Amino acid sequence: MRQRPPGHGTPGNLPSELSTFVGRGEELAGVGRLLESSRLVTVTGVGGVGKSRLALAAARTAAEEAREGCFDGVWLAELSSVRDPALLEFTLAEALGLTDHTTRPPRSVLAGHLAGRRLLLVLDGFEQLVEETAGLVRELLRGSPGLRVLAAGRRPLGVDGEAAFPLAPLEPPQALALLTARATAADPGFTVTAADRPVLTELCVRLDGIPLALELAAGRLRALSAEQVLARLEDRFALLTGGTRGALPRHRALRTAIGWSHELCTPAERLLWARLSVFAGRFDLDAAEYVCGGPELPVDDVLDLIGELLAQSLLAREETPAGVRYRMLETVRLYGAGWLESLGDAGRLRRRHRDWYLGLATWCELDWFGPRQREVASLVEAELANLRLALECCLDEPRERHLGRYLAGTLWFYWAGCGRLTEGRHWLDRSLEGGPADEEYEGSRLKALWVLGYVAALQGDAVPSMGALHACRDGAERSGNRVAAAYAVHRMGCLALVSDDMARAGELLGEALERYRETGELNSNVLMCQVELAMTLAFQGDLAGAVALCEEVRDICGERGELWTKAYALYVLAYAALDAGDTAGARRLLTECVGVNHTFRDLVGLVLAVELLALVTAVEGHAAEAALLQGAAEPMWDGVGLRLFGSGYFNAPRLMCRERAGELLGAERYAACARHGRSLSLDELVERALRAPEPLPEPEPLPAAPRPPGPRGGEVPGAVGTAGAAEHRAPGRPGGRPESRKPAGSPKGEPAG
Numbered sequence: 001m002r003q004r005p006p007g008h009g010t011p012g013n014l015p016s017e018l019s020t021f022v023g024r025g026e027e028l029a030g031v032g033r034l035l036e037s038s039r040l041v042t043v044t045g046v047g048g049v050g051k052s053r054l055a056l057a058a059a060r061t062a063a064e065e066a067r068e069g070c071f072d073g074v075w076l077a078e079l080s081s082v083r084d085p086a087l088l089e090f091t092l093a094e095a096l097g098l099t100d101h102t103t104r105p106p107r108s109v110l111a112g113h114l115a116g117r118r119l120l121l122v123l124d125g126f127e128q129l130v131e132e133t134a135g136l137v138r139e140l141l142r143g144s145p146g147l148r149v150l151a152a153g154r155r156p157l158g159v160d161g162e163a164a165f166p167l168a169p170l171e172p173p174q175a176l177a178l179l180t181a182r183a184t185a186a187d188p189g190f191t192v193t194a195a196d197r198p199v200l201t202e203l204c205v206r207l208d209g210i211p212l213a214l215e216l217a218a219g220r221l222r223a224l225s226a227e228q229v230l231a232r233l234e235d236r237f238a239l240l241t242g243g244t245r246g247a248l249p250r251h252r253a254l255r256t257a258i259g260w261s262h263e264l265c266t267p268a269e270r271l272l273w274a275r276l277s278v279f280a281g282r283f284d285l286d287a288a289e290y291v292c293g294g295p296e297l298p299v300d301d302v303l304d305l306i307g308e309l310l311a312q313s314l315l316a317r318e319e320t321p322a323g324v325r326y327r328m329l330e331t332v333r334l335y336g337a338g339w340l341e342s343l344g345d346a347g348r349l350r351r352r353h354r355d356w357y358l359g360l361a362t363w364c365e366l367d368w369f370g371p372r373q374r375e376v377a378s379l380v381e382a383e384l385a386n387l388r389l390a391l392e393c394c395l396d397e398p399r400e401r402h403l404g405r406y407l408a409g410t411l412w413f414y415w416a417g418c419g420r421l422t423e424g425r426h427w428l429d430r431s432l433e434g435g436p437a438d439e440e441y442e443g444s445r446l447k448a449l450w451v452l453g454y455v456a457a458l459q460g461d462a463v464p465s466m467g468a469l470h471a472c473r474d475g476a477e478r479s480g481n482r483v484a485a486a487y488a489v490h491r492m493g494c495l496a497l498v499s500d501d502m503a504r505a506g507e508l509l510g511e512a513l514e515r516y517r518e519t520g521e522l523n524s525n526v527l528m529c530q531v532e533l534a535m536t537l538a539f540q541g542d543l544a545g546a547v548a549l550c551e552e553v554r555d556i557c558g559e560r561g562e563l564w565t566k567a568y569a570l571y572v573l574a575y576a577a578l579d580a581g582d583t584a585g586a587r588r589l590l591t592e593c594v595g596v597n598h599t600f601r602d603l604v605g606l607v608l609a610v611e612l613l614a615l616v617t618a619v620e621g622h623a624a625e626a627a628l629l630q631g632a633a634e635p636m637w638d639g640v641g642l643r644l645f646g647s648g649y650f651n652a653p654r655l656m657c658r659e660r661a662g663e664l665l666g667a668e669r670y671a672a673c674a675r676h677g678r679s680l681s682l683d684e685l686v687e688r689a690l691r692a693p694e695p696l697p698e699p700e701p702l703p704a705a706p707r708p709p710g711p712r713g714g715e716v717p718g719a720v721g722t723a724g725a726a727e728h729r730a731p732g733r734p735g736g737r738p739e740s741r742k743p744a745g746s747p748k749g750e751p752a753g
Helices: 023-039 052-065 085-095 106-114 129-141 172-186 197-206 211-220 226-242 250-264 267-276 285-292 299-311 330-342 347-370 374-380 382-394 398-410 412-417 421-433 439-457 462-479 482-498 501-519 525-538 543-560 564-579 583-599 601-619 623-639 652-665 667-678 680-687
Strands: 040-044 074-078 120-124 149-152 162-166 316-320 323-327
Touching: 023 052, 023 149, 023 162, 023 482, 023 525, 040 052, 040 299, 052 120, 052 149, 052 299, 074 085, 074 347, 085 129, 085 382, 106 316, 106 330, 106 347, 120 129, 120 421, 129 149, 162 226, 162 285, 172 197, 172 211, 197 316, 211 226, 211 250, 211 347, 226 250, 267 299, 267 330, 285 299, 285 323, 285 347, 285 667, 299 501, 316 564, 347 374, 347 398, 347 412, 374 412, 374 564, 374 583, 374 667, 382 398, 382 525, 398 421, 398 439, 398 652, 412 421, 421 439, 439 482, 482 501, 501 525, 525 543, 525 564, 564 601, 601 623, 601 652, 623 652, 623 667, 652 667
Parallel strands: 040 149, 040 162, 074 120, 120 149
Antiparallel strands: 316 323
């Protein structure tokens, strides 16, 4: 989700600071100076030395110093949980808030987005993908003159022009300040006395000033005195050095501190630490209880044990849109993972992790057709790193590939409904690479096929879409899977709809609704089929039939609390309201539609709604605002794979708006307003679309401009009566109205699903 730093207008996604940033003033200034002279700065150093904190502090400073309107933000991409190089580009696109429905490689999408922008990209935790990250950064910097990159890792990226900033441990005074701050945060009654200051200073020296080691030690000062902490740490050092006093190498000092913390944990705390290492990134309490619980670790004890690990700085607690999440620092996680491997329990824990996220996806699919759609979208977004890990776990094991197909297919609502088509295509293609499934798992293969056909259709990739849908239908007919056959026919109709073949689309969608009805299937997909059938009717002139279908969908969605499909029904109803001259009603419907589509990052629905809203705005008499909205919609088409920009049906509102507003404004002013619209961010566009029009100052009326004709049969009210507009009157309606067509087997007023 795109955010803005508190109190500032610079866009970005930097997290809020959970604790104070202690010391490092000179280092912070040094990184800032390097960013002024170099486009790639990498903060390097040993694990736990504070690279991430320094990079984030420098990024926040850059955001605060940026002039609003002259800077496109500061964006953080956390890479530590990414293991598969193929997911690197997806992770960066996700961090930048990009939504792309095309078949373009994610790298091309990134390059295109960054090419004309001035922003700072922060990359944290790239050690496991150094070469791949270096190659991507090199390519992006070459093609994006306004891009700067601030990276944090244990070694430089090795890219030409890179400025490395080696980060040293804290000096004793700074180390003592950090230790004191963290100990006070854990225990407000903690104070540094003259008697224990030398002991605490010695503790800082023995820990070599490494911030993570100091924070772990601070967590122990709740229960132990400074002398006890130092004595126990000295014992640990003696084991590694054979009793020889002296500084350990810094990486060994950190590992000693982590190992010492591990020894001070209770057996149950150590076991939970090891088991939590199977998670990628953040996780919640329910997941921890299921994955980590067992005879040796009762589920009822997990919450209290998590509290203890939090108190010892081994876990961090974070607030997310999906609720409270916990996170383990990568250095700490790796120690736990090594311990889990030594216990011989890693494989079993990975399978439990996989099973939890298979179950989570299943429940999310069910909840998608209900009042929790927003929560489901936020939940899957928050758990994406773990869902990816579960997919990899399934697909890396040939005997479990069917589970990967099931999971990739079950997440259809996220791929199609939340702007993740490209990543969904990646997983679906990969899951089907192994060829036909065993007969026992044919259902998973058929589901993956129709979802692949659906995703490819939305990307405008007709040939692979049709191939997958035919394979699904044929397999469903052979195996007698009537539900899969219905989905295949439905998505064939969807493909015909977006290909402008309205007659064929109507036939297939009507057949699909009848098949759904026979099997008792009712969910967002079934209702979307009814909306798509309504579109074919509306585009062929039968607005009454389209309205009847969409009002029924709106009612069912209202009863269920469903929003995503409802937004498309509202689009068709707004289309009909505008034709009937009810511009106020059309605006009300479209603003709701825009809000829902933006919430779910559904770019196709959003761009269609904004373009129709622009036409409504033009009809209302706000020509400059209409031109601005139209201009703002145009860049969105770059991210839409569907070729609707040239569709004789879907494209008609755009052409009519351009003609009407252009005639009233004149070519030069229309172009200026549209250009201003193209400069708006997606968030700014949506914010503007959701409020009443605030038109730019209108020019003096042109004496020679003809008065636009009023409503006529077959025209959108206020549409300019030129030859060009006549070809698209009542978008897609070439002449008279054909007879009303109802879905096969669905009498008027009776649910089609």
